[in-house]
Amino acid sequence: MAAPTKKNASSACVIPGGFTVLSLKYRTNSTAQHQLCVKEHRVRAQTSEHRPPDRTLFVLNVPPYCSQSVVKDLFSQFGPVQHVELSEKPGAAEDKHPDLSPYFTPEQKQCFKVAYxxxxxxSGVAAAKAHPYDSPLIVSTKEKQVHTGLKKWIREYTQSFIKPELLQKAVDDFVSQYDKRKEEEAELQKKEAEEQQEDEEGWVKVTKGGKGIKSRPHSEAANQRALQKEHNKKKRKELLNFYTWQHRNSKREHIAELRRKFEEDKQRIALLRAQRKFRPY
Known part of the structure; x- marks a missing residue:
């Protein structure tokens, strides 16, 4: 990384690449100082509603002890923050499932991350980019303390205990939603099977939908029947003309069948001529 360039003591620190360097301290009296690199998030190939280009700030080098709530509190001084997204590396926004229970989510990796x-x-993005370098952001204050080290481990260990009644309620809700979803899928498949059911002659009733209604794709049952027919057809033709004598015999049988049909057609034409019903022209 190139050395930051500062015009004066109260100006923002801008480095090559368009990043603004913000200083970060754990406490006010801390001697160690950390640097955050921020930049307005603008990616042409990425169009996400969760990351609007004019209101999203891209932050690099976020320490492991900074959670989403901590990052939100740090940047709230520049303007109201809508939401914060932490990721291990830059990339497209991941689609999160809101129905997942918090008790079954995978554990987050403890490492330096990027934030959106x-x-x-x-105006919040512009205020963050114009923040002076010599005015560090404070992570842990008296009003909002952020624990690290042994205190953090003890706090996380005590929070890892789950009350049995809450866990049981989460499991029951998940099972009930799963059963309901399976019942809806079974009902839909049953309805499609009834609509795609063949009559005695092998015909399927096809109805035309109203104006603006999209055509319904084939049901799973219809696709399975089509695949089974293709499988049976291939099985009947399996090794039919594998050997030379098989190919010669099938050729001879085909010629005999054509001759037989030709004789039948000659007899039919002769009968029509006798009845004066044959008019080829």
Whole structure:
């Protein structure tokens, strides 16, 4: 990384690449100082509603002890923050499932991360980029303390215990939603099977939908029947003309069948001529 260039003591620190360097301290009296690199998030190939380009701030080098709530509190001084997204590396926004229970989510990896801070107004991004380098952001204050080290481990260990009644309720809700979803899928498949059911002659009733209605794709039952027919057809033709004598015999049988049909057609034409019903022209 190139050395930051500062015009004066109260100006923002901008480095090559368009990043603004913000200083970060754990406490006010801490001697160690950390640096965050921020930049307005603009990616042409990525169009996400969760990361609007004019209100999203891209943050690099976020320490492991900074959670989503901590990052939100840090950047709230520049303007109201809508939401914060933490990721191990830059990339497209991941589609999260809101129905997942918090008790079954995978554990987050403890490492330096990148953050996407989405402000409610575009002025928040400009204020963060114009923040002076010599005015560090404070992580842990008296009002909002952020624990690290042994205190953090003890706090996380105590929070890892789950009350049995809450866990049981989460499991029951998940099972009930799963059963309901399976019942809806079974009902839909049953309805499609009834609509795609063949009559005695092998015909399937096809109805035309109203104006603007999209055509319904083939049901799973219809697809299975088609695959089974193709499988049976291939099985009947399996090794039919594998040997030379098989190919010669099938050729001879085909010629005999054509001759037989030709004789039948000659007899039919002769009968029509006798009845004066044969008019080829």
């Amino acid at each position: 801070v989405v402000f409610k107004h575009s």
